[in-house]
Amino acid sequence: SYAKIDHHRGLRQGYPEVIYCEGKSIEHIKGIVKKMLERNSNILATRANKEVYEALKDTTEDIEYNEMARIIMIRKNEIKKSKSKILVVTGGTSDIPVAEEAAITAEFLGNTVEKLYDVGVAGIHRLLSHRKNLDEANVIIVVAGMEGALASVVGGLVDKPVIAVPTSVGYGANFNGLAALLAMLNSCASGVSVVNINNGFGAGYFASTIIKQIDKIK
Amino acid sequence: SYAKIDHHRGLRQGYPEVIYCEGKSIEHIKGIVKKMLERNSNILATRANKEVYEALKDTTEDIEYNEMARIIMIRKNEIKKSKSKILVVTGGTSDIPVAEEAAITAEFLGNTVEKLYDVGVAGIHRLLSHRKNLDEANVIIVVAGMEGALASVVGGLVDKPVIAVPTSVGYGANFNGLAALLAMLNSCASGVSVVNINNGFGAGYFASTIIKQIDKIK
Amino acid sequence: SYAKIDHHRGLRQGYPEVIYCEGKSIEHIKGIVKKMLERNSNILATRANKEVYEALKDTTEDIEYNEMARIIMIRKNEIKKSKSKILVVTGGTSDIPVAEEAAITAEFLGNTVEKLYDVGVAGIHRLLSHRKNLDEANVIIVVAGMEGALASVVGGLVDKPVIAVPTSVGYGANFNGLAALLAMLNSCASGVSVVNINNGFGAGYFASTIIKQIDKIK
Amino acid sequence: SYAKIDHHRGLRQGYPEVIYCEGKSIEHIKGIVKKMLERNSNILATRANKEVYEALKDTTEDIEYNEMARIIMIRKNEIKKSKSKILVVTGGTSDIPVAEEAAITAEFLGNTVEKLYDVGVAGIHRLLSHRKNLDEANVIIVVAGMEGALASVVGGLVDKPVIAVPTSVGYGANFNGLAALLAMLNSCASGVSVVNINNGFGAGYFASTIIKQIDKIK
Amino acid sequence: SYAKIDHHRGLRQGYPEVIYCEGKSIEHIKGIVKKMLERNSNILATRANKEVYEALKDTTEDIEYNEMARIIMIRKNEIKKSKSKILVVTGGTSDIPVAEEAAITAEFLGNTVEKLYDVGVAGIHRLLSHRKNLDEANVIIVVAGMEGALASVVGGLVDKPVIAVPTSVGYGANFNGLAALLAMLNSCASGVSVVNINNGFGAGYFASTIIKQIDKIK
Amino acid sequence: SYAKIDHHRGLRQGYPEVIYCEGKSIEHIKGIVKKMLERNSNILATRANKEVYEALKDTTEDIEYNEMARIIMIRKNEIKKSKSKILVVTGGTSDIPVAEEAAITAEFLGNTVEKLYDVGVAGIHRLLSHRKNLDEANVIIVVAGMEGALASVVGGLVDKPVIAVPTSVGYGANFNGLAALLAMLNSCASGVSVVNINNGFGAGYFASTIIKQIDKIK
Amino acid sequence: SYAKIDHHRGLRQGYPEVIYCEGKSIEHIKGIVKKMLERNSNILATRANKEVYEALKDTTEDIEYNEMARIIMIRKNEIKKSKSKILVVTGGTSDIPVAEEAAITAEFLGNTVEKLYDVGVAGIHRLLSHRKNLDEANVIIVVAGMEGALASVVGGLVDKPVIAVPTSVGYGANFNGLAALLAMLNSCASGVSVVNINNGFGAGYFASTIIKQIDKIK
Amino acid sequence: SYAKIDHHRGLRQGYPEVIYCEGKSIEHIKGIVKKMLERNSNILATRANKEVYEALKDTTEDIEYNEMARIIMIRKNEIKKSKSKILVVTGGTSDIPVAEEAAITAEFLGNTVEKLYDVGVAGIHRLLSHRKNLDEANVIIVVAGMEGALASVVGGLVDKPVIAVPTSVGYGANFNGLAALLAMLNSCASGVSVVNINNGFGAGYFASTIIKQIDKIK
Numbered sequence A, B, C, D, E, F, G, H: 001s002y003a004k005i006d007h008h009r010g011l012r013q014g015y016p017e018v019i020y021c022e023g024k025s026i027e028h029i030k031g032i033v034k035k036m037l038e039r040n041s042n043i044l045a046t047r048a049n050k051e052v053y054e055a056l057k058d059t060t061e062d063i064e065y066n067e068m069a070r071i072i073m074i075r076k077n078e079i080k081k082s083k084s085k086i087l088v089v090t091g092g093t094s095d096i097p098v099a100e101e102a103a104i105t106a107e108f109l110g111n112t113v114e115k116l117y118d119v120g121v122a123g124i125h126r127l128l129s130h131r132k133n134l135d136e137a138n139v140i141i142v143v144a145g146m147e148g149a150l151a152s153v154v155g156g157l158v159d160k161p162v163i164a165v166p167t168s169v170g171y172g173a174n175f176n177g178l179a180a181l182l183a184m185l186n187s188c189a190s191g192v193s194v195v196n197i198n199n200g201f202g203a204g205y206f207a208s209t210i211i212k213q214i215d216k217i218k
Ligand SMILES: Nc1ncnc2c1ncn2[C@@H]1O[C@H](COP(=O)(O)O)[C@@H](O)[C@H]1O
Pocket: A018, A019, A020, A021, A046, A047, A199, A201, A202, B188, B189, B190, C092, C093, C094, C122
């Protein structure tokens, strides 16, 4: 009664089941996972703290936890690797947890993912010396906190979709990621769209819908 | 001295020159257009009011003005039509100016565009009875004001990239589009990314970078 | 001296005494309950954590605690069941605590309550396949977090009062429920009014004032 | 193509067609009205300035304009009067345009409406000496700007649904109605729900859904 | 070096020394108190938690701690009682800690203080039946959270200075006292001025400057 | 019907009738004034533009308009001068309209008012060389825009009530007076209370309630 | 009486008199200028529209108006040129009015100023190909709207003071310059400080205080 | 892979390596420090809690921790003392941690630093009696919370660069430093620029870039 699992989504969208764990009781999460397992789906549980993992880890085999990204993965079916490629870029080291959430989500959804971390605009040569990584990707996810300027700089260098993820890295007038969010929404570079603050999952998922369009038509 | 035209962008990104007219003096705009015309580029001037068009219209042939979308188009080179398709959807009639900015931008950048207007969630059967339009598109742009719920509903129905454009349609606690912006950033449907309030241009441009990835690989 | 109990409300409004526990010392809460018990009223204590319940549970019989809803109920007089019906709907599983606060409040005030949980717009078929529940209700309470789009969708499907309760489920640009609050206030569907973020109590109470109007006239 | 008229609403909800005029071109509004008139519906056009009325007034007979409320009414079918009653209350004289929008909407939807204007809390005896009006209503709409305290005071005096409409009357830290909106959402009186700032239409409509529930069951 | 004690204030303003403890290390607080004690001043330390008191209590005799108000008082000189009177009123029981901070501050500054707690507008008869208290005061401090309507109601009933103190009592769209703060700043009753959220100290101090003007001239 | 004049206020509070003109139709204002004139009251109409004055000026003799302060005064009864004194201080020349609203209001309510304009903290010697003015006043109104620092500096120099009026003078991150409002609410000087942005009327009125307390007791 | 001219500033700070025209009546501005001219000072009047200039232009010779920068300059004494150099950089063409306000202010205060306009991060090669300009400056003023990323990029390239001026160029979630302001305050590059939105004057003035320190010591 | 150390900065800017510790895992911080030590750089780690220090303290000699400022210093090369001088001023004792972050950063970058603490405007004579300190400095950093008025007062007294650091000292409508931030951005004194709330590091670093310009030219 507390959950109506949307199996249509799996069918409809060709994706695994996804559970957003924040704000759910462990009991509820467990119940949802069990019901999903009846259909043998792959399951991705995001925003899962260690306690959630402890409660779930004996429910099934093929379960894995990535603590930095706060993601639980249950693999019941093989996951393919896309031909097209997603590049995940971060401004700093502190943005990595969100970047990992994006990367793991994208991989779990069947995509080939590369990473280029800590190339923020305070030392822009770090980015410029990695042009090749930018050129080889089909979609780029830029994860940056503080003033989020990296999204604009990357957006100005390439002619491919750039998905910007503001992070809450920073303090004071950063307002928990608002500064980067507004910056990214107002990017003077044009091919940039934005997801919610710290929403690595959303960026990975959105990138994945693009890759599916690219790969399916070939 | 007042403008360093970014011809690299044309080369680098395979796109026309773009001018953002708001806040520029007519004299400056005219100067920029003239310098661009020396290289025979196609030119898209956004946020252009009628006065700007009046000042420009004798500068060149092949110039056209769309008043609703506030866009000036100068076509010096033929524009192709992509195989893949962008669908532009609006919640209401009041959102059409922003939707047209998106549609015209995307077409000017060489894309095939379809439109489905006034299918907001207050009468959701209007959207549900147009499933086919959703199914045939490769990328969907959802333009909606007030509470912006349409982006979530569309996002939940398809497994393709949905670009959400909040509009400033509404009043009071709408705060000039903030309500729809926040709603779209927090969409419970996953394949949704967001551009700035009323940024039809940005949505059309971003959609276009996706279509280029799809079509080029084929 | 620290509390002037408003017995008029019981008389005036035909309702039980209500205590809002947040920010009150346990000693004060205890004193208030004792004074109320002198008049043998039913008592509803909201936002009560376990510690409050522990302190109160030996004060009287007929006391019950619902931990998920953080509500203490003291039943000194029988509670009737209204003929007319309130339906409580949620977008997701995480919204249930607020929904339960609404449902329990409404029941404690003498209303018949039904529940339809986890039917958010990310998988809209879940809602559409429960049309009957919507049709049978006299008043509908919609509890939703993230972008709160469910209120608009329900509002567009029915011609009865829809009371929207934004929840703080979400993160980042959700701003602890602000996104859903603004969305609901700007609903493009017309028969929707709104209460405070997470205010399940207020929704249950307001719904109850409507049911009283319906049932009394019959 | 610019409008998909939601005739279902009329059927589904038993209500007239409604047009929100702000942000629509006069041409679009005219087209929408003509399409609606084909089905001989009653039509309510809100947020309509004089220019809109001038453009419409020769389209049909039975058309009327209320300038203060900025409402156009087209009456093609007789409108009944409900047995149950809505009372519209304002804090001050400046709130009257919004109150009139609520009252006219409610009347156009078939309700009996009474009015009690300029009884704000700065001189609370004005309200207290009108207790009888409060007692005779089934639903009360409270329209107030500045700090919106009137909603709480009315909410504390009655045991019926109170619909609060914040207005943008005020200046400075009023932030165009935000002060009253927040006050009303946080009302310490319980039977209060809220609609958007200046949303007289929404309050009248919502009140009407309640009256329909009351009167239909009898 | 970490503090330049403003002994001028004592002289200049005829008041005790005041220390604001939040954000100061215990070591710093201790040092400040010691330096003040050299001049044998009365000392009021606000926002002091228990730990601060523990650290100070052996520094001097005549020290007292009020935990609810989080105030430490050190009395080295006798404190007089003003002829004129301050009344402290609260909307609810949860506002009492802030009210006590105001009352204790005012008393420590030599004023006669009365209290009228829990007379909020949800049951307005509680206030109206205490008219006499209002009439006998020279200055009234109104402490209220949630929507802060009480300040306006009191302001409308009297012709004396009303000092409004918004509290952070509430949740959701209360935004930690912002709702009450805005309401009070926008009061439709005229003789109302406002201090910071939860600033009981400021209200007590400001009231005291008024009383000094009244009593000194007599 | 559009106005319930609060004659009690005159009686109750010993003050003239006050009309807040913003947002009222000229017709309504005229009606209100006429009704008030029946009782031969003094009338103060605030926020009155020239058009309002033109409409009123033939209604009665003894009418006067101050355009800078946007105030209309109708004097039917003699106005006394208090013994105690109010000083109105401004930070800059741009703050004068608000200061004049305060001064005129206070004078119209029977107070002796002095002025000290353009003594902001950017050149603090201008204030310090006017210590005498500060010392002779019983109540000080500080009107300041931009960062509103003047209120704190004055508050630190005196031991009398300081009423701070933030103005909307400034731009950018001033947010129409929000910067000064927040600064004044957070003043590190203690005897400071605050009224709404640009609310000269409120400051003059509040100061007047203090003066009445001082003078009546003598 | 409406202005206390701060001649100390000229003496104290070695600078011309400065008038902020916004919000002052023309009569007041004229009076202030006349009083200043008695001391034969250079005068800079900022935020002056054409009407102000028209009113002043016959008051004195040596008066000049820059319409784009909205500045009036009155030169009574020769202005020297500093050895050290200020570079003013803009992101786009639309930022030029603010940049000119900064440049003109700095020049009027005796500084050598160079300009590098329209080198925003959307085409970063435009900036990188002007490294020499950056290297030759002693202080750099970066003027940028939209997301204000240019300040961070410049800040990362140099080891000299970078003064960031956010402009209100942009729309929607730009919130009139808030996006750029927050971005600049949160710059991940370290040598960056910030002035108010559109405050070209402040940036020019602040840069000037630095140049004075550099040049005086030599 | 998790960090691309920007050794260019050291070379390019003549500064030590800097690590921002907040939001980085201890493992990452350790790895970064080790990689930096390979080049024998001086290292400054800001926002480092005790746990970080414990983890690092055995990695190298010459390591020191300042707990109040939350800074770790690793000195591998001698640090010079500038001829020109930075003065760090605070409003109160509670602002000292931020001031120390500024002072230590500036010293670590090779500057001569003096301090003047607790001279806020509530007792302005404390500042005025230290004119000499102001006069001897080349750059002044003003650290202040609450309403941040001190920056304006200092800015009005001197003709040298004033760097304002708002702190989060305060509560309620202080909004964690927003009040002081806005005040400082809107300072009516001209030579003031601003860094992020609590950003002592940024102020120290920015001041240092100025000192380098002064001292290098000599
Ligand atoms: N980390 C996340 N951030 C945002 N949305 C998420 C996240 N994880 C899952 N979701 C979405 O939340 C929905 C599941 O919600 P629920 O039914 O409450 O578990 C799915 O539609 C997901 O697309």
